[in-house]
Amino acid sequence: MNLRNQKPGRMQNRALQVCSRIAGAVLATVVVLFCTNISSGQLWFQAGHAGRINAVSWSPDGRVLATASDDATVKLWSTNGMLVRTFSTHPYQATAAAFSPDGSRLAIGTYAGGYSGGNNGLGRVLLWRGTNGWTSTNVLLERTMTNRFGRITAIAFSPDGTNVVAANAAGSNIVRRVSDGAIVVSRAAYNTSVGPAPVSSIAFSVARLFASGCDDGTIRVWDSTWTQRWSTNSAHASNVTAVAFSADGSYLATASLDSVVRLWSTTNWACVRTLTGHTSGVTAIAFAPNARTIASGAEDGTVKLWDAASGTCVNTVQAHARAVTSLAFSPNGAQLVSGGEDNLLKIWSVGDGTLLAGSGPHTDCIRAVAISPDGRYIASGADDQTIQIRRLLDGQLVSVLAVQTCCVSAICFAPNANVLASGGGPLDPIVKLWAVDTGTPFQAIEATTNGVTALAFSPDGNALATGGDYNENVIRVWDVNTGGLLVTLDGHSNGVTALAFSPNGNLLVSGGRRFDNTVKVWAVTNGSLIRAFTGHVHNIESIAFSPDGDTVASGSSGLNALRLWRVSDGSSRTIGNETNPVYSIAFSPDGSTIAAASSDTIKLWDVTTGALIQAITQETVRVSCLGYSPNGNLLVFGRQDATLAALRNTVGARMQLPLVFTCIAAADPGRVRLHAAVQPRTRYVIQWSTNLCDWTYLTIVASDTNKVEFSDTCENTLNSRFYRGITPP
Numbered sequence: 156m157n158l159r160n161q162k163p164g165r166m167q168n169r170a171l172q173v174c175s176r177i178a179g180a181v182l183a184t185v186v187v188l189f190c191t192n193i194s195s196g197q198l199w200f201q202a203g204h205a206g207r208i209n210a211v212s213w214s215p216d217g218r219v220l221a222t223a224s225d226d227a228t229v230k231l232w233s234t235n236g237m238l239v240r241t242f243s244t245h246p247y248q249a250t251a252a253a254f255s256p257d258g259s260r261l262a263i264g265t266y267a268g269g270y271s272g273g274n275n276g277l278g279r280v281l282l283w284r285g286t287n288g289w290t291s292t293n294v295l296l297e298r299t300m301t302n303r304f305g306r307i308t309a310i311a312f313s314p315d316g317t318n319v320v321a322a323n324a325a326g327s328n329i330v331r332r333v334s335d336g337a338i339v340v341s342r343a344a345y346n347t348s349v350g351p352a353p354v355s356s357i358a359f360s361v362a363r364l365f366a367s368g369c370d371d372g373t374i375r376v377w378d379s380t381w382t383q384r385w386s387t388n389s390a391h392a393s394n395v396t397a398v399a400f401s402a403d404g405s406y407l408a409t410a411s412l413d414s415v416v417r418l419w420s421t422t423n424w425a426c427v428r429t430l431t432g433h434t435s436g437v438t439a440i441a442f443a444p445n446a447r448t449i450a451s452g453a454e455d456g457t458v459k460l461w462d463a464a465s466g467t468c469v470n471t472v473q474a475h476a477r478a479v480t481s482l483a484f485s486p487n488g489a490q491l492v493s494g495g496e497d498n499l500l501k502i503w504s505v506g507d508g509t510l511l512a513g514s515g516p517h518t519d520c521i522r523a524v525a526i527s528p529d530g531r532y533i534a535s536g537a538d539d540q541t542i543q544i545r546r547l548l549d550g551q552l553v554s555v556l557a558v559q560t561c562c563v564s565a566i567c568f569a570p571n572a573n574v575l576a577s578g579g580g581p582l583d584p585i586v587k588l589w590a591v592d593t594g595t596p597f598q599a600i601e602a603t604t605n606g607v608t609a610l611a612f613s614p615d616g617n618a619l620a621t622g623g624d625y626n627e628n629v630i631r632v633w634d635v636n637t638g639g640l641l642v643t644l645d646g647h648s649n650g651v652t653a654l655a656f657s658p659n660g661n662l663l664v665s666g667g668r669r670f671d672n673t674v675k676v677w678a679v680t681n682g683s684l685i686r687a688f689t690g691h692v693h694n695i696e697s698i699a700f701s702p703d704g705d706t707v708a709s710g711s712s713g714l715n716a717l718r719l720w721r722v723s724d725g726s727s728r729t730i731g732n733e734t735n736p737v738y739s740i741a742f743s744p745d746g747s748t749i750a751a752a753s754s755d756t757i758k759l760w761d762v763t764t765g766a767l768i769q770a771i772t773q774e775t776v777r778v779s780c781l782g783y784s785p786n787g788n789l790l791v792f793g794r795q796d797a798t799l800a801a802l803r804n805t806v807g808a809r810m811q812l813p814l815v816f817t818c819i820a821a822a823d824p825g826r827v828r829l830h831a832a833v834q835p836r837t838r839y840v841i842q843w844s845t846n847l848c849d850w851t852y853l854t855i856v857a858s859d860t861n862k863v864e865f866s867d868t869c870e871n872t873l874n875s876r877f878y879r880g881i882t883p884p
Contacts, residue, residue, distance in 0.1 A: 199550035202238035203797030208494030223249035236512030264307025322354035368395035412436030452479025521793030530883025536563025578607030622651025653698035666695025710737030743807025814880030
């Protein structure tokens with residue numbers, strides 16, 4: 156077979172060669188699958204929110220929609236639910252968002268600080284401009300506008316785009332000119348005879364009427380000169396939660412926690428229709444562009460579609476697990492987007508109520524990521540009490556493991572890629588072992604007396620090391636097959652936050668929690684302490700062994716946060732001058748590069764010189780964990796805002812050259828010795844089969860030269876046995 160004539164495959168990014176031993180004779184058949192080479196850049200994103208979604212807004216052209224969340228981000232999404240861009244408002248909640256009528260600007264509301272000493276805290280409006288579209292790199296923060304009236308609760312642009320109105324928790328609507336940010340006018344939205352109450356919702360009509368609803372039940376309407384046209388305190392029996400004008404401006408819809416939606420004529424302000432049917436408070440409403448359909452969302456997570464002319468409910472969808480917070484129709488009226496207190500964005504078909512796309516499914520901070528040694532899967536663990544397993548090459552969800560604990564603090568794959576271990580964070584002492592193919596737990600180890608914060612499999616997969624939270628000062632190493640305790644390593648003065656085995660499995664390195672702050676290297680065979688490194692001034696957040704086993708890297712949440720330690724002579728050095736916490740680190744498979752997540756940047760450092768090779772800043776908002784694929788062609792990371800991503804990588808990566816079997820020879824009775832040509836310092840997964848369909852893990856091999864030898868250690872009396880080498884990404 157001419158290998159050069161093989162076309163790129165789409166299903167797997169790997170190279171295979173299959174060798175067989177049949178009835179004692181050695182035969183070889185080459186079956187090589189090639190995929191398009193992985194190059195630098197984004198591969199896939201699976202985005203979510205890690206906090207309540209406070210607002211949704213559709214761009215006027217219908218191409219992009221925005222969500223504002225308590226997780227301190229505003230995200231832009233395509234209509235198929237894929238992430239386009241993230242705006243960070245950290246450390247402040249993103250409370251509101253709205254596009255300008257021409258779509259060139261996006262106004263974002265935030266809340267900077269709580270009520271203290273009679274001060275409501277600061278409300279900020281961030282005005283972003285995307286002159287060349289929201290997918291271009293030319294998106295700039297045009298202006299920041301600040302008030303002293305607390306949380307921005309709603310934002311709206313005037314129909315001509317010249318003004319932007321920001322409603323706040325102190326009960327006022329502040330109107331500013333877009334051109335220079337100057338205040339045009341301020342209007343109280345609450346019942347002034349009683350006292351301030353937060354504004355809940357605002358809206359403009361095409362006739363430039365402006366309406367606001369208030370938590371005290373007040374509804375007010377002003378005209379284009381900001382003269383009040385209508386006001387009522389008795390429209391509803393409870394808080395007014397939402398207001399919306401019909402597209403033709405004929406009606407104003409209002410919603411309340413009294414479970415009712417009312418339609419008001421904008422000619423005489425008479426109530427023309429009352430929509431009843433919700434069994435809990437109504438929290439969001441939206442008019443369709445055709446003015447004939449109204450959407451309403453409620454505290455119980457339901458969304459209802461109503462015929463505006465008759466007041467008849469035409470469809471009800473259980474849209475969210477918690478309250479619906481916001482609704483918006485697409486400009487063509489075919490889709491409806493909803494945001495919820497369950498942190499999820501969902502896009503619905505208006506015609507039949509089917510779910511078209513959505514965010515997630517992670518809904519909280521992603522704490523840990525792990526890539527299977529064969530390069531097939533990526534696992535992510537989060538504060539939402541789930542582990543998600545996805546295909547590495549396209550991010551497609553394979554399974555969701557419900558761990559039923561407070562969070563997932565640590566995960567790791569066994570070398571055979573068939574088992575995943577997970578730890579449950581503070582107060583959960585149980586380590587669970589999961590069968591990857593079925594997504595079911597098959598073993599539970601009570602590993603600590605407190606929460607599990609660190610896990611590591613030995614290279615042979617027979618041992619699992621665990622570290623505990625807070626006063627859990629010891630490391631325990633367990634027999635994976637029996638669940639029995641093999642050895643206890645006692646030496647830290649506080650909890651253990653990070654663990655890693657050396658490549659040969661003889662050493663184990665551990666990182667200590669705050670007030671300990673040490674990096675310790677242990678001999679696995681007898682539990683003796685080999686090295687104790689000091690120099691960090693805060694938590695050890697992450698730890699890693701270099702591929703040659705002589706260097707340990709550690710990331711910390713204090714000053715001089717990234718350090719390298721040499722096991723052989725005890726020397727150390729600091730990489731860079733990081734003052735931001737380094738939450739996660741990983742060596743590239745060739746050992747030349749170390750990746751470190753720091754603040755909103757992933758930095759790639761040259762291990763030999765300590766020089767910065769590359770700073771990745773696009774979509775690296777608050778990265779909490781990262782890792783390389785087995786041969787470094789992919790770099791994956793999880794974020795605090797429930798977003799998981801895979802990037803193509805070339806720095807420190809190994810090309811995916813195939814393993815080529817050169818010889819199979821008989822060794823001891825019932826065993827064989829295999830020889831292969833390989834690319835130096837490249838990891839290959841070796842599997843065996845009896846039928847070329849069902850493959851079983853044998854070992855992982857790598858060599859410093861272009862040759863490798865290994866044995867089939869499983870005695871075999873079958874007439875045929877096939878072997879293959881997989882080159883993971």
